[in-house]
Amino acid sequence: MERDNPIKVYIITGFLGAGKTTILNSLLQQFTGSRNIVIENEVGKVNIDAGLIDAKIDQLYELTGGCICCSLDNDLLEVLGNILGQEQRPDHVFIETTGIADAGNIIGMFHLPDVQRHYKLESTVCVVDAENIFERLQQAPETGKQVAAADVIIINKIQQLPVPQLVYLSQQLEQMNPLAFITTSETGTVSRKDLQFREKPFPGKEAVAPVKQPHKINTVLFESPIAFDLNMFVFVLDFYCNAYPDQLYRIKGYIRAYNSKEKMLVQSTGRYLHIVPAGEWEDANPSSTLVFIGRALKSATIQRMLAPAQKEKV
Numbered sequence: 001m002e003r004d005n006p007i008k009v010y011i012i013t014g015f016l017g018a019g020k021t022t023i024l025n026s027l028l029q030q031f032t033g034s035r036n037i038v039i040e041n042e043v044g045k046v047n048i049d050a051g052l053i054d055a056k057i058d059q060l061y062e063l064t065g066g067c068i069c070c071s072l073d074n075d076l077l078e079v080l081g082n083i084l085g086q087e088q089r090p091d092h093v094f095i096e097t098t099g100i101a102d103a104g105n106i107i108g109m110f111h112l113p114d115v116q117r118h119y120k121l122e123s124t125v126c127v128v129d130a131e132n133i134f135e136r137l138q139q140a141p142e143t144g145k146q147v148a149a150a151d152v153i154i155i156n157k158i159q160q161l162p163v164p165q166l167v168y169l170s171q172q173l174e175q176m177n178p179l180a181f182i183t184t185s186e187t188g189t190v191s192r193k194d195l196q197f198r199e200k201p202f203p204g205k206e207a208v209a210p211v212k213q214p215h216k217i218n219t220v221l222f223e224s225p226i227a228f229d230l231n232m233f234v235f236v237l238d239f240y241c242n243a244y245p246d247q248l249y250r251i252k253g254y255i256r257a258y259n260s261k262e263k264m265l266v267q268s269t270g271r272y273l274h275i276v277p278a279g280e281w282e283d284a285n286p287s288s289t290l291v292f293i294g295r296a297l298k299s300a301t302i303q304r305m306l307a308p309a310q311k312e313k314v
């Protein structure tokens with residue numbers, strides 16, 4: 001099992017024209033001195049973005065005519081396999097998705113055991129176009145999923161944006177995805193430091209967004225001292241994530257599992273669900289805390305959904 005020196009992966013998402021390639025070029029300039037590979041995905045037959053990468057990189061893979069989140073998912077896995085066969089392995093792989101990609105499905109691939117053995121997903125970055133993000137959120141559900149799946153959100157094209165609007169936009173994004181770090185970019189430039197994954201404290205109840213915005217993306221915080229039956233918990237979440245992918249975008253948190261001293265880290269983006277032990281509880285009274293991000297989520301629905309997986313209080 002090879003885990004010592006995994007290849008670091010960065011996924012760059014964002015709706016069409018948000019500024020993904022511009023941001024990627026700016027980032028690549030800061031990764032000189034290491035071996036970098038870029039994977040460009042374009043829904044059309046011709047990859048325009050590939051020609052726009054002007055930073056020095058070691059190799060460029062172009063995947064065209066579909067999306068690596070669905071029709072070209074095997075092509076992405078094949079490329080990841082090919083990279084491993086190279087004489088000199090890269091240090092970093094940057095993946096620029098199409099503007100309409102379901103980011104959760106791509107993230108899910110990096111949790112496949114065979115992929116995880118060689119690759120480490122460092123960060124999923126979502127580039128947001130400050131000029132039209134609210135329209136995009138209403139027009140395209142993928143935009144909401146991209147925001148929800150991100151570890152880092154970059155608000156781009158802010159030159160023309162009055163400060164109060166920028167503050168409002170940041171607050172809205174924070175409510176949509178309280179787990180992500182939010183930063184801004186004036187001219188498509190961003191610092192490498194902003195990409196570093198940092199665990200953010202979980203939002204308190206006061207940070208949870210009401211569902212009154214027109215885009216209807218919100219967060220529900222679930223907290224309970226009642227232990228979960230792990231098998232049932234997996235069954236229930238798997239079922240709901242697959243049944244409602246257009247409503248349930250992301251789940252993250254820790255649960256208390258019945259008959260286990262360890263807390264379990266739960267991550268779900270799109271249809272994949274990943275649960276791993278995460279050390280013993282430091283708290284004398286352990287309690288599960290889960291953040292749900294999605295479209296028009298209601299606290300009562302989440303509670304009803306999880307109830308069958310909860311054991312009696314012990």
Ligand SMILES: Nc1nc2c(ncn2[C@@H]2O[C@H](COP(=O)(O)OP(=O)(O)OP(=O)(O)O)[C@@H](O)[C@H]2O)c(=O)[nH]1
Binds near residue numbers: 049
């Ligand atoms: N004014 C302004 N324009 C920007 C900024 N960042 C990118 N652009 C422009 O926005 C357009 C789209 O930028 P890209 O980087 O190609 O966006 P993309 O998300 O890769 O686009 P697609 O691959 O088509 O989805 C280009 O004309 C860029 O020059 C910015 O910060 N400010």
